[in-house]
Amino acid sequence: MKKIVSAFFAAMLAVSMLVGCGSGNAGAGAGTESGNTAEATDLKIGVILVGDETETYTKAHIDGINEAADSLGIPRDNIQWKERVEESEDCYDAAKALIADGCTLVISNSYGHQDFMAEAAEEFSDVNFVAMTGDYAAISGLDNFYNAFTNVYESRYVSGVVAGMKVAELDAAGEIPAEGYDENGNVKIGYVGAYPYAEVVSGYTAFYLGIQSVFPNVVMDVQYTNSWFDIEGEAAAADVLIKRGCVVIGQHADSTGAPDTVEKAWQNGQVVYSVGYNMSMLDVAPDAALTSATNNWVAYYKELFAAVLNGTEIPQDWARGYADDAVSITELGPNVAEGTAEKVAEVESAIKDGSLHVFDTSKFTVGGAAVTDETAMVDLSYMDYSTMTAVYEGDTVSALKTDENGVTYFDESVLRAAPYFQLRIDGITELNAN
């Protein structure tokens, strides 16, 4: 009898858990009514996601795909989702299963899916494969394999401007406590980073330069979590940075762990603000969140879907930024400094028209020296790091470029879509890089 009772409770428990976690499923079947304006299509799209809608990064992709599909009249029922797919052979299995269900366009949203997508692309030549954030498609020799990334460093720069405005305001008002300054009088900034990879380095450097463009006397500490999504880890990293006296905590990690911690510290009377990533953090940090840097994946997905529907060419290596609305910052929080919105608009339009370059080499130094062609070399080979051999032997070229006004800058995401800015510039300290 006890057994039956406990089995019953186990079942009840299981059901109640499901009610909590199962409400979303990426909005599959959530609404087909939106497609009534345009002609329905029989294009079936398969999407392989590293997380699910509870992770900000994956959620941004889901939203982008749904929005793009809606605007092009692709019914949501035509999109099939595979959530929480590991960066392993599971990805290949998932791709095959999607193809078996009739998908002719398969998208994966994490870098680590790339190898397995390439394997599937080789096998199924009549299906198109997009490995988001990847870097291999253009050199793979496969004509049904694509990569795309956004110039998210641009929106990180702008989010840095927002933070810089706040720092300037706090500094002018004398509201930053003594521990918020280092021994040289620079204001301390903190950054929760996922991994010490180019993608993260490029992002935090842009964020730092954005702050410096408004308030030059800052230094930044970066604390890595070694995970893209780790609520507790990100909270702990933010805690470390807050304890060091950091006044603004930026992030390149996918959870709300850091903003949540910052909000709690703010509630306890500490002078600290949060700049998030992927989505507005105002829900978790209504007071401390200033804004978030975000990708508008819809910009790419719309172009992709339209190209597939019309049978036109899909760019193999796509990377766009503000100029194409592919990146932005989210709604400004209530505690941003006065005049922030105007300043943001000004910086955004400067980035759009090309008069402002994020990685302007006159604005930063590496090891005390200005960056030169020698130090800005980028090896475009595609490496197998286990054997240290090049799968694709690429050129090693300088990423520096000079525009018509004579401004020299590091040209990020142009030689290839995936970020390659890896310079460790002066003023930023990695606390736990390994």
Add this chain to the structure above:
Amino acid sequence: MHKEPLIRVAKRDGMPLYQNILIRAVAIVLAMLLVVLFVHFTAGISAGTTISYMWEGVFGNSIYLRDTVFYTAKLLCIAVALAPAFKMRFWNCGAEGQVLAGGLATAVVMVYCGNLPAPLLYLVMFISALALAAIWGILPAVFKAKMGVNETLFTLMMNYVAIKLVDFFYNKWKGSASSLGKLNKGTKAGYLPDLFGSENSWLLLAVVILTIAVYFYLSKTKHGYEIAVVGESQRTAEYAGINVKTVTIRTMMISGIICGICGFMTVAGHDHSISSSTTAGGYGFTAIIVAWLAKFNTGFMVLISLFVIFLERGTSHIADKCSGFDASASKIVIGLVLFFVIGSEFFINYKINLRSKHDKEVA
């Protein structure tokens, strides 16, 4: 005054076969009813749709079918590896680690000896996989045989050693990429060639041979008899002149080697990569249940493996098709079903006596 409890549990001996089968069938039917109910409340689909989605996800087309066959073979291979050890009442909970050890040795050879000529490379990969997995099996057996160290804990701990070793190499090999991806992605050195038009056939072929071989090994050979005697009573075995230590170590070596074959086939023939979470994929633990339910009979293991994979792939197909039901939900379903199936063991082994009216009057 002594009063008989309301429920009294007594050991049952000698249950007729039909009753045995009936109890299991009832358990599975009840479990499936619960699954259908569960899916109905979460995904909002009918019983018929549930079953047809599951069927579709498992046998629906050639791609699904191929995966079903591969994963069934993989689970079966590990269960078969456990059979000799379990029959000896040596609770080998280390299959996960033994598979990983085999896979890791394969991967290490692929990475560091990738320029060997192909036949030699395959040979070295295969032998290293078997050797390392055998070591993973033998170590706990030696400690058990010589010092009486508890094998359940020892084998369990060996899993974590293997997992951490794999993590170490994973991190080393991924370099500055965010994840490892494929091994030897440029050269494809060490990838098994197709057999009968598919890489998966290697594992399938190996499993067919192993399943039959282990069946005969356990039921028809002197070794098999020794294993059975040691399992029943070590003292009887000693009295009969069986060297218990030798049998223990030898049997665990066989267990490890078969797991090693599974690891080798997975890394070289299917994944072409390694990771502590997917190479063995938890099958090392699931296989314990499979081997146990099959009463160490490799023939039954085929059916039970297929049943487990049916649940796993079937429910994950429901997760793909329905909102409100995701990959975690499918794990709950498998847990529910196994709960019932294992629960039925209780009713097979024990009888429940309710306090009779007569007793009440006496009280």
